[in-house]
Amino acid sequence: EAQVTQNPRYLITVTGKKLTVTCSQNMNHEYMSWYRQDPGLGLRQIYYSMNVEVTDKGDVPEGYKVSRKEKRNFPLILESPSPNQTSLYFCASSHIAGGSTDTQYFGPGTRLTVL
């Protein structure tokens, strides 16, 4: 079954404690991306990756890191989480080529609370 998986689905942590949210896709997609969703703000892109070892900032990258060492995985790292990073996070992936894109498939979401 084609899917994007995220772990954990729910996480409560404390300020400053490093955490990683994993994202994996089994569709051999080149493009992967992270979004955060906050009430009244819709979804905003944090980072995206065009392919292995190619990553770039989205609209709200501050406080986050990513890596793309393998095509299927795109972890989101919060080195020192703060309460303003409490949010619902989505990972997504899609095929991309020459400026065109296919449908973006989204993971189930990770609800993060930073106390």
Place this chain on the structure above:
Amino acid sequence: AQKVTQAQTEISVVEKEDVTLDCVYETRDTTYYLFWYKQPPSGELVFLIRRNSFDEQNEISGRYSWNFQKSTSSFNFTITASQVVDSAVYFCALFSGGSNYKLTFGKGTLLTVNP
């Protein structure tokens, strides 16, 4: 810069009414893609439709229909004979390959269908 505006924050209708969700976009690129996603109360993002900038044909899928008009930069979504199960947040999104390959979302419209 690209932007997606969903001016309707919340809409409430009675079951069987028709409802139109508005989406206006801005982009400087000539090639771009427009999407609609549904987010039910369970939280996942459900893909509804993808449309590229060269295809202005309107589309109908069951009770759903989409009206794409490049002249007004709009991509509106109509639900005919709404049902309680249509209650969700609906997001319009724009992908423009010339703009750093970002997927930009509107802030969403919360649709409530009352029995």
